[in-house]
Amino acid sequence: MNGMTDSRLTTKNRRSAFAAAMLVAGMVALGFASVPLYRIFCQVTGYGGTTQRAEAIAANIVPTGRVITVRFDSNVSRELPWNFVPERHTDRVAIGAREMAFYRAENLSNHAITGSASFNVTPLAAGQYFTKIQCFCFTQQTLQPGENVRMPVTYYVDPAILEDPDVGDVEEITLSYTFYPVDEPSSDG
Structure with missing residues (x-):
């Protein structure tokens, strides 16, 4: 029973680590995209002069x-x-x-x-x-x-x-x- 619990915990930890890594990757991508996206938003709306x-x-x-x-x-x-x-x-x-x-x-x-x-x-x-x-x-x-x-x-x-x-x-x-x-x-x- 203990081996099965360890296996589930390991799988759960891997899923959590993968989700966290994907979240970090998404945040980095959003950081790089924010400047061009903001520029497009300003050009379309006239925001910020x-x-x-x-x-x-x-x-x-x-x-x-x-x-x-x-x-x-x-x-x-x-x-x-x-x-x-x-x-x-x-x-x-x-x-x-x-x-x-x-x-x-x-x-x-x-x-x-x-x-x-x-x-x-x-x-x-x-x-x-x-x-x-x-x-x-x-x-x-x-x-x-x-x-x-x-x-x-x-x-x-x-x-x-x-x-x-x-x-x-x-x-x-x-x-x-x-x-x-x-x-x-x-x-x-």
Whole structure:
């Protein structure tokens, strides 16, 4: 009887160990998947100031008579030896109208560097109404030593913002970019 009890305990312990190992493996997988899943969630909902992306202006988007100020902000990681600034710091735009803004980036190092821009919109709730049609932030940017480039962003503010009680009366939206290095930083900066 004792041998049978030990056998059942061993089987039970193995099942418990297997279940615990599977739980740990699942948690690790979820940990790796959480960042991409969160990014997708933000892009779909506009949560956290994430803007929407469109290939072209939807046929039903019509400019309204309401004007809003769009402020352009730029930041660069300390590890990226670039100068990155908007050409204009603010623009007054009609809600629903297609607009274009430009940023300038310059590689201050003596070697080619690839950077990638992250972005957000404030107030955060306005992110779901700020739609980018074309943007330098959709792809990585490689600048040669001393190269200075002009980077466009084409966008519109969706008229649906006017119906949202949380942001319908907002008078200013800030579009902010931060560039980070894609390559390993070099010590010769």
